[in-house]
Amino acid sequence: MAEPNGYPKEAATWSEEELAHYEKYRDFDSTYLTYSGPGGSSGDIGNPIDEERKKALINAFTEPFDSMKIKEQFYDMAGYCNDCKKFYCATHWNTSAHGYGKCPDGHGKTLDPHWSPDAE
Numbered sequence: 853m854a855e856p857n858g859y860p861k862e863a864a865t866w867s868e869e870e871l872a873h874y875e876k877y878r879d880f881d882s883t884y885l886t887y888s889g890p891g892g893s894s895g896d897i898g899n900p901i902d903e904e905r906k907k908a909l910i911n912a913f914t915e916p917f918d919s920m921k922i923k924e925q926f927y928d929m930a931g932y933c934n935d936c937k938k939f940y941c942a943t944h945w946n947t948s949a950h951g952y953g954k955c956p957d958g959h960g961k962t963l964d965p966h967w968s969p970d971a972e
Contacts, residue, residue, distance in 0.1 A: 883903075
């Protein structure tokens with residue numbers, strides 16, 4: 853999350869062009885969520901969020917984790933495997949071209965909101 857008037861941690865490694873792009877499109881009065889997970893990402897700028905969403909995100913990602921709260925925030929559950937009770941990155945989800953993924957222990961689920969069991 854990038855707080856109002858803030859930059860994400862990654863900004864320290866950005867080129868001048870990337871910084872200019874961020875500054876052009878970022879509303880510095882808002883809090884922004886940047887996300888990258890197995891089902892996609894929000895890019896470097898992210899999406900503006902209000903205080904209610906910020907609190908819901910903090911609640912969803914505070915232990916003990918509740919898969920329903922996580923799913924309310926991210927359709928791909930931010931890489932959370934409910935069976936393992938662990939988070940995995942996109943690489944470790946072993947995602948198919950159809951958006952279905954399997955964690956390292958073989959538990960499967962859709963990571964794409966447009967995926968259909970008929971496509972697998």
